[in-house]
Structures are given as structure tokens and as C-alpha cells.
Amino acid sequence: MSHPDGALVVEGLHVGYGEAQVLFDVHLAVPRGRLAACVGRNGAGKTTLLRTIAGFLRPRAGSVRYGSVDLVGRKPYEVARMGIRYVQQDKRVFADLTVRENLRLASYATGDWDWDVVFKYFPRLKGLLDRKGGYLSGGERQMLMIGRALLGRPKVLLIDEPTEGLAPAVVEQLGRVFEELKGQATLLMVEQNLPLVGRVADVVYAVKEGRVVAEITDPDAIRSGAVEAYL
Amino acid sequence: MDAHLWISGVVYGLSMGSIFFLLAAGLSLCFGLMRIISLDQLLYYSLGAYVAYQVNVSTGLTWPAMLCGALAAGALSWVVERWVFDRIYAREITFTMITSFGILVAGVGAIKYVWGLVPRPMGIPVEAQVALLGVNVPVYRIIVIGIAGAVYGAIQWLLNRTIVGTAIRAAVEDVDQVEGLGVDVYRLFTGTFVGAGVLSGLAGALHGPLVMVDPQMGLEVVPFVFMVVIIGGLGSLKGTLVSAFLVGQVVSLGSLVYAPLAQMAPFAAMLLILLWKPTGLYGSALLRR
Amino acid sequence: MSRRLRWWAGILIPFGVLAVARWVLPLPFLVEVLIFSVYTMACNFLLGRVGFISFGQPAYLAAGAYGTAFYLYYFGRDPLLGILAGLASGLLFSAVVGLVFVRLRSDYFALVNLALAVIVYHLMQKVLAPITKGDNGLWFLDRMTSTPVLDLTRPDGFVWFAWLVAVAVWALYKALDDTVFGACCLATKTNEDKVKFLGYHDFKIRWTAFVLANTTAALAGSLYGVYFGFVSPEMASAARAADPVVVTILGGTGTLYGPLVGALAYVGMKDLVSGVVGNWEFFVGLLLVVIMLAGERGIWGTLEPWLRRRWAWRRPAPALQE
Structure with a gap:
């Protein structure tokens, strides 16, 4: 398979903590401007995969490349500055910082002080600028996290469980946002919500016990939820 | 008892509290941000005092000598941060504590080697006294108090009004998240560590004229600085300020009541406070990584 | 019975060596x-x-x-x-x-x-x-x-x-x-x-x-x-406060023989270093930092796995009925 410039390619990735190995020989490739979703049970190693790509974990073997650049061995902030932004799970925003300060921090890190892109996708944040992160609802936090990651024109977005525990209306809104973002960035997402995956994903990787057990590219299969068979 | 004695006792306690604050603030910030206990700060304190003493003796200058002391301390802390702490930030707290204790002990050994064991007297920048409520008080002590107040204000301004301060506050909460946004947190760490080193050196230099400069001075203030940090709560700047002045007063006024007990009174105060609040006055549960 | 014997052997062998050393090493050192x-x-x-x-x-x-x-x-x-x-x-x-x-x-x-x-x-x-x-x-x-x-x-x-x-x-x-x-x-x-x-x-x-x-x-x-x-x-x-912690880590934290090995090395080093330069604090501190940076396993913590491997290689495989 040839990978055009701008693809996120993971090859032969082995990752572990101490004695325990979590990921075994993971291969995946997300073409530029596409959305790939990782599905799998809790503990399958999906978050470990995203954390490794983002530079928080160092793989034992294997490579992570974006275009022609090798990401392995780079520090998380370097990876982030290259435009590969990681949106962590559990909706972690800075509880003690206001929305404005949260955004300013992202602007400071990326040098991009134009917040229009954030408000274009999440107009709601505009009215919450002076509210502290700790007082936001789960949906608002998720908006802030993704919004923060949009500053500095990201090339790749790694999004971990964005819709977990959110109201259907918010999930619906996030789904629309993901569909719009697809054209501009490459997305790799961990998501348990199969209907949402069926709607937005171009590729689905089923992860089981640290291995990719299936790569589904057929749009009909994705939409029909055939992924479920691999969980 | 004589009211005059009490007033000068309070001033004495405030100036001593100021020194404690300068030392403990750095320790406390390093804990909050990097989750390290940097005992080597006490080495920078001693070094600050010795360099200030040396420059003072060779040139006769006083304030510039103290500045030299603070800068030398900052330089050493930078070297230690690059060579040692940079490798061990990810380790647990006790690990950094033991390692930094090693640095402290080695540094004190080196100071003994260079300057010998004999305590050295250091020149005081301002000899004048000023009348305060009818009591003559050394101006120098008041300046020391002023400097500590200014440093507190500056740190608060930095934390709350600048983008770097925002990054520091954010990193105290969740360092991974800050790094994930693309902030070079290691530069924040280095900056904070060196800043703490400079403050420790400043504390030593300012303390020099009030006591003798001697190799054990770092180890001698250890319990007091710890008391300040513990009573205030690790990682809390406001708590550090409050408890620094509290400990200063207890030591100073305690010695007016019964001199030998002055060394023990803060310890008793600390025990009581810890019994009541095991994480100190302002130590918050929020400070978890 | 043999288990108990082996249990005690674990203590008596190293201390037996030390007892024999009584006739070799200077008494105050021991x-x-x-x-x-x-x-x-x-x-x-x-x-x-x-x-x-x-x-x-x-x-x-x-x-x-x-x-x-x-x-x-x-x-x-x-x-x-x-x-x-x-x-x-x-x-x-x-x-x-x-x-x-x-x-x-x-x-x-x-x-x-x-x-x-x-x-x-x-x-x-x-x-x-x-x-x-x-x-x-x-x-x-x-x-x-x-x-x-x-x-x-x-x-x-x-x-x-x-x-x-x-x-x-x-x-x-x-x-x-x-x-x-x-x-x-x-x-x-x-x-x-x-x-x-x-x-x-x-x-x-x-x-x-x-x-x-x-x-x-x-x-x-x-x-x-x-x-x-x-x-x-x-x-x-307080100047001696670090000593036991240093020696614990020097020997190998949490190991049985760590304190003994550590004490032997530390006292020996102190005697040797202070005989040469008289400023042993500096070296003790430095040593502590080096051990910590080198992986904090200490002397015995490093030696033990190695000794075990040597020992296992020389000895025939243990009988199963143990």
C-alpha cells in the first residue's frame, strides 16, 4: 500500500508498561483528510495507542510516521507543535483556569491567536469565556478540549472517547463537527459509540487484547455496524 | 513585659519570617509544579551567603554582593537542574528527595573545603536605625521584610497575570495536559527551578549580615524551612507566606518568653497544626497528579 | 528440619564470614x-x-x-x-x-x-x-x-x-x-x-x-x-541524618543483606576517604547522587541477581520433592 504525503502511518508497534505488554504489532494507516476510528473493549489498548502516537509513551518497537517524519522518540510537546494534537479522554480541562485562559494557553503554545475557528465550530464557548473549567458541563468541556486543539491549524487530531457520557444532542453536534473537520485534518479517534462511528468513519480498526483484529474500509460494512462482530 | 521589647521582637520575627519565606517559596513552587522536594535549595541558600560574603570582602560592596550571591545560586541551580533533575522528574517524590539530599550534603562538603569551617562575619548594607512606635529598629531588617513582600507580589503577578504563569498554574493541575497543548513544560520546569534557586540564594545573601556565614547554615535552617512549608501546605504560596511569618514570630517572641524553648516552640506549633490538618493550612486536595 | 536449617544458613553464612573477619579486620572497624x-x-x-x-x-x-x-x-x-x-x-x-x-x-x-x-x-x-x-x-x-x-x-x-x-x-x-x-x-x-x-x-x-x-x-x-x-x-x-538512608540505598533498598553490604562499604569508604582527603561529606553526597542516577538498586541489589545466576549455573537443577 502506498501512503500519500500527510498520512498517519503506524507500523509494527509494540508498547508496554514495565513487565506488561499492552500493544502487539499494531499496524494502521490513516490517509490524509480521513477519519479512522478505533473500536474495542475497555482495556484493549486503544488509549495506549493514542498516547504512544502523541509521544507520552515510548514504544518498544515499531514506528509512527506522519508523512515522512518519524514521531517516535519525540517529546509530547514537540509532537503537538508539529500539528499532531491529542485530545485526552475524561474531558480534562484545567478546572482552575477560565475558558479564556485555557484557550490562551493553547494559543501561547501554537502561536495562533485567532479564535474564530473555535467559535465557528463551538459558538457556545463564546459566552463562557470567563467561566472556570471546573464549572463547565461535560459537553462544554469536550467542546473546549477539541476547540483548544483546533488552534494552530492541526494536521492530525487524536481524539480519545469524545462522546462518552454526553447527552445525545451534544453527540449529534460533535458528529457534525467531526464530519466538517475531516476535510481539513486527519482524524484518529477512539470511540465506543458505534452509530456515530458508522456515520463519520472512513476506516474502522477493531482492537482486541492489544492487537488490531480487523481493518474495515468498506463504507457499507462500516455503516451497517458490521464492526460489532469483532468486539 | 516591656512593650518596646515586644515591638522589636515582632520586627525581628518578621524579618526572620521573610528569610524563611524566600527559601520556602521556591521549595513550595517546585513541589507544586514538578512534584519534587528539592532539598538542594538549602545549598543554594548557603552558596548565596558565601558568594555574597566573598564579594563583600573583596570589593567592600554590599547590595551588589548580595545580587552576586543570588545569581551564583541561580547558576548552580541551573547546572543541577540540567544534569540531575532533568533526568529524574518522572520519578516519585522520595526519589527526588534522596537525590537532592545527596546534592546538599556534597555541596556543604564542597563549601567546607573552599571556605573552611570557621564562621565568617559579613558587612551589613545599612547600619541605620529608625524609630518605630518609639522603638529603634534596624532599617536593614525592614528592607528585608520589604524585599520578601515585593517577591511575594511579583510571584503572584507572574502566576496570575502572565501567560507563563497561566501555564504554571495549569501544569500544577495537570502537566500532561499542558504538554499535550504543545507547551514545552521542561522549560517551565527549568525556569521555576532556577527561579527557586535565585530566591534561595537571595535568602542566604540577605541573611548573611544578620547571622554568621558558616558551612552548616543550610542545615541549620532546614527544620525551620520545613516547618514553614509543612504548616503552610506544600505547593501553596499564600500558605507559605502566612506560615513563614507565623514561624518567624513564634521563634522570635518565643525566645523573649524563654530562650531555650524558642527552637522547640515552632515544632510544637507544627505538630498541633498537623494533628488538626494533616496537609497543612493551605495544602489542597487539588494538588494531585 | 532442612528448611529451617537453610533459613538460618541464610543468616549465619554471611555473619560467619564476618565473624572470621574478626581476625583479619581491625576491631573498631568491625x-x-x-x-x-x-x-x-x-x-x-x-x-x-x-x-x-x-x-x-x-x-x-x-x-x-x-x-x-x-x-x-x-x-x-x-x-x-x-x-x-x-x-x-x-x-x-x-x-x-x-x-x-x-x-x-x-x-x-x-x-x-x-x-x-x-x-x-x-x-x-x-x-x-x-x-x-x-x-x-x-x-x-x-x-x-x-x-x-x-x-x-x-x-x-x-x-x-x-x-x-x-x-x-x-x-x-x-x-x-x-x-x-x-x-x-x-x-x-x-x-x-x-x-x-x-x-x-x-x-x-x-x-x-x-x-x-x-x-x-x-x-x-x-x-x-x-x-x-x-x-x-x-x-x-542533622548533618548525619542522611547516613542511614544513604547506606540503605547504597546496599540496596529492601534487600536482606543490603544494610550489611552497605554498612561494610560505607564504613570502609569513610575510613579510606577520610584517611586521604578528610572531606568525606562531599564524596558521600556525590556517591548518593550517582547511585540514585544509576538506577538506585545499590550494591547488593546489583550483585544479587548476578550471584543467583552464577549459583544456578553451577548447581544442578534442584530436586523436585523440596
Whole structure:
């Protein structure tokens, strides 16, 4: 398979903590401007995969490349500055910082002080600028996290469980946002919500016990939820 | 008892509290941000005092000598941060504590080697006294108090009004998240560590004229600085300020009541406070990584 | 039967070597190593088994030493009773202090202990100077009476006594590892909450461990007192606060022989270095940093796996019926 410039390619990735190995020989490739979703049970190693790509974990073997650049061995902030932004799970925003300060921090890190892109996708944040992160609802936090990651024109977005525990209306809104973002960035997402995956994903990787057990590219299969068979 | 004695006792306690604050603030910030206990700060304190003493003796200058002391301390802390702490930030707290204790002990050994064991007297920048409520008080002590107040204000301004301060506050909460946004947190760490080193050196230099400069001075203030940090709560700047002045007063006024007990009174105060609040006055549960 | 024999062999072989060394090494060196290893064993237990790091060990050392000194200087003449007095005072001191300290989080614990050492130092040097004679210390070498069988007032008798004490302490701590209590200690180190869920009383376990270890440190203090016939506040000096922690880590934290190996290396190095440059503090500090950066496994922690491999390679495979 040839990978055009701008693809996120993971090859032969082995990752572990101490004695325990979590990921075994993971291969995946997300073409530029596409959305790939990782599905799998809790503990399958999906978050470990995203954390490794983002530079928080160092793989034992294997490579992570974006275009022609090798990401392995780079520090998380370097990876982030290259435009590969990681949106962590559990909706972690800075509880003690206001929305404005949260955004300013992202602007400071990326040098991009134009917040229009954030408000274009999440107009709601505009009215919450002076509210502290700790007082936001789960949906608002998720908006802030993704919004923060949009500053500095990201090339790749790694999004971990964005819709977990959110109201259907918010999930619906996030789904629309993901569909719009697809054209501009490459997305790799961990998501348990199969209907949402069926709607937005171009590729689905089923992860089981640290291995990719299936790569589904057929749009009909994705939409029909055939992924479920691999969980 | 004589009211005059009490007033000068309070001033004495405030100036001593100021020194404690300068030392403990750095320790406390390093804990909050990097989750390290940097005992080597006490080495920078001693070094600050010795360099200030040396420059003072060779040139006769006083304030510039103290500045030299603070800068030398900052330089050493930078070297230690690059060579040692940079490798061990990810380790647990006790690990950094033991390692930094090693640095402290080695540094004190080196100071003994260079300057010998004999305590050295250091020149005081301002000899004048000023009348305060009818009591003559050394101006120098008041300046020391002023400097500590200014440093507190500056740190608060930095934390709350600048983008770097925002990054520091954010990193105290969740360092991974800050790094994930693309902030070079290691530069924040280095900056904070060196800043703490400079403050420790400043504390030593300012303390020099009030006591003798001697190799054990770092180890001698250890319990007091710890008391300040513990009573205030690790990682809390406001708590550090409050408890620094509290400990200063207890030591100073305690010695007016019964001199030998002055060394023990803060310890008793600390025990009581810890019994009541095991994480100190302002130590918050929020400070978890 | 053979299991018990093997259990004891684990202790008697290394100490047997040390006993033989009595005729090779200088006596004061051997005594220092033995007492220091007991002192370090306490710290090793706290650090390696319970997860307490204490920079205040000199406080407990001094508690034992002064218990012994007070008895021998003011009341009696029998060194054995003096050591008992030291043990009792160490027990009492750590039991009371432990009630407060054990509740603290580990980082606070370390700092508070160091503060305690300084307080004890000031207490002995200034506040209690009328009884402790301040910096001059208490001298009672010629007050002590000879004891039967092993004469503690003579160095060649004392060294065997110290040897016996060290063997007993080792046996105690080794036995402790196999008990429920030992397992609980290790469990509190790893995860306090889970121990509570299992129904064990976390505070009691930590308190008992604290008292046990610090009484051991006090025992070392008593031994020093009797050996030198002299006790001064210098014993509680914060400048020596790092010693047991350094030696624990030098030997290999949490290993059985770590304290012994560490004490041997440390005392040996101190004697050698101070003979050459006289400024051994610098080297001790540097050494500590280097060991920490090199992976904190210490001498025995590094040697043990290697020895095991050599041993296993030479020995035929163990019989299955064991």
C-alpha cells in the first residue's frame, strides 16, 4: 500500500508498561483528510495507542510516521507543535483556569491567536469565556478540549472517547463537527459509540487484547455496524 | 513585659519570617509544579551567603554582593537542574528527595573545603536605625521584610497575570495536559527551578549580615524551612507566606518568653497544626497528579 | 528440619564470614560495621518494607543512646541493663512520636522526622544541658562494671556481643518477612486503600512497623553508647541524618543483606576517604547522587541477581520433592 504525503502511518508497534505488554504489532494507516476510528473493549489498548502516537509513551518497537517524519522518540510537546494534537479522554480541562485562559494557553503554545475557528465550530464557548473549567458541563468541556486543539491549524487530531457520557444532542453536534473537520485534518479517534462511528468513519480498526483484529474500509460494512462482530 | 521589647521582637520575627519565606517559596513552587522536594535549595541558600560574603570582602560592596550571591545560586541551580533533575522528574517524590539530599550534603562538603569551617562575619548594607512606635529598629531588617513582600507580589503577578504563569498554574493541575497543548513544560520546569534557586540564594545573601556565614547554615535552617512549608501546605504560596511569618514570630517572641524553648516552640506549633490538618493550612486536595 | 536449617544458613553464612573477619579486620572497624548495619536495618525496613522515608533516624538513635547514658551515668553500672534502658526509652519515644507521625503522608513524614532530629539535638545540647552536660556529653566508660561471659567493657568482648545482636536483629527481620504482618507492611507501601478494604487496620500496621524499626535504631544507639562509654548531642546531628538512608540505598533498598553490604562499604569508604582527603561529606553526597542516577538498586541489589545466576549455573537443577 502506498501512503500519500500527510498520512498517519503506524507500523509494527509494540508498547508496554514495565513487565506488561499492552500493544502487539499494531499496524494502521490513516490517509490524509480521513477519519479512522478505533473500536474495542475497555482495556484493549486503544488509549495506549493514542498516547504512544502523541509521544507520552515510548514504544518498544515499531514506528509512527506522519508523512515522512518519524514521531517516535519525540517529546509530547514537540509532537503537538508539529500539528499532531491529542485530545485526552475524561474531558480534562484545567478546572482552575477560565475558558479564556485555557484557550490562551493553547494559543501561547501554537502561536495562533485567532479564535474564530473555535467559535465557528463551538459558538457556545463564546459566552463562557470567563467561566472556570471546573464549572463547565461535560459537553462544554469536550467542546473546549477539541476547540483548544483546533488552534494552530492541526494536521492530525487524536481524539480519545469524545462522546462518552454526553447527552445525545451534544453527540449529534460533535458528529457534525467531526464530519466538517475531516476535510481539513486527519482524524484518529477512539470511540465506543458505534452509530456515530458508522456515520463519520472512513476506516474502522477493531482492537482486541492489544492487537488490531480487523481493518474495515468498506463504507457499507462500516455503516451497517458490521464492526460489532469483532468486539 | 516591656512593650518596646515586644515591638522589636515582632520586627525581628518578621524579618526572620521573610528569610524563611524566600527559601520556602521556591521549595513550595517546585513541589507544586514538578512534584519534587528539592532539598538542594538549602545549598543554594548557603552558596548565596558565601558568594555574597566573598564579594563583600573583596570589593567592600554590599547590595551588589548580595545580587552576586543570588545569581551564583541561580547558576548552580541551573547546572543541577540540567544534569540531575532533568533526568529524574518522572520519578516519585522520595526519589527526588534522596537525590537532592545527596546534592546538599556534597555541596556543604564542597563549601567546607573552599571556605573552611570557621564562621565568617559579613558587612551589613545599612547600619541605620529608625524609630518605630518609639522603638529603634534596624532599617536593614525592614528592607528585608520589604524585599520578601515585593517577591511575594511579583510571584503572584507572574502566576496570575502572565501567560507563563497561566501555564504554571495549569501544569500544577495537570502537566500532561499542558504538554499535550504543545507547551514545552521542561522549560517551565527549568525556569521555576532556577527561579527557586535565585530566591534561595537571595535568602542566604540577605541573611548573611544578620547571622554568621558558616558551612552548616543550610542545615541549620532546614527544620525551620520545613516547618514553614509543612504548616503552610506544600505547593501553596499564600500558605507559605502566612506560615513563614507565623514561624518567624513564634521563634522570635518565643525566645523573649524563654530562650531555650524558642527552637522547640515552632515544632510544637507544627505538630498541633498537623494533628488538626494533616496537609497543612493551605495544602489542597487539588494538588494531585 | 532442612528448611529451617537453610533459613538460618541464610543468616549465619554471611555473619560467619564476618565473624572470621574478626581476625583479619581491625576491631573498631568491625564493631562500627556491625552497629551501623543494625542502625541501617531499621531504615531499610522503613524504606523498603513500609515505604516510609525518614531523614530523622538520628533522633531515634539518640533516644536509645541517651536512655543508656542516663542509666549508666546517674543510676546503675551494668551495661546490659543500660542497653535495656536504651531499648525501653527508644520504644517509649517512638511509640509516642509514632502516634502523630504515622498519620502523615510520606513526603511530610520525611520532613517532619528531620525536624524532629534537629529538635532532639537542640534539646540535648541546650534545653536539657543540666542533665546531658550539653556539648561535653556524658562519660561513663569507667563506671561500667564487667559482665560475665562476654565482657562488654572490653572491645574484644563487645564485638561478639554486637555480632550476636546483629544476628538476632537479622533473624527478627527475616522472620518478619514471612509473617502476615510483614505482608501487610509491604501492602501498605503499595496500596493503603486496598489494605483497608482487606480489613486490616492500616494505622496499627504502620504504627507497629514504625515503633519496631525505630526501637531497632535506638538499640544501635545504645550499642554505640556502651561501646564508646560516651554520648553527646552530636549523635542527633542533622548533618548525619542522611547516613542511614544513604547506606540503605547504597546496599540496596529492601534487600536482606543490603544494610550489611552497605554498612561494610560505607564504613570502609569513610575510613579510606577520610584517611586521604578528610572531606568525606562531599564524596558521600556525590556517591548518593550517582547511585540514585544509576538506577538506585545499590550494591547488593546489583550483585544479587548476578550471584543467583552464577549459583544456578553451577548447581544442578534442584530436586523436585523440596
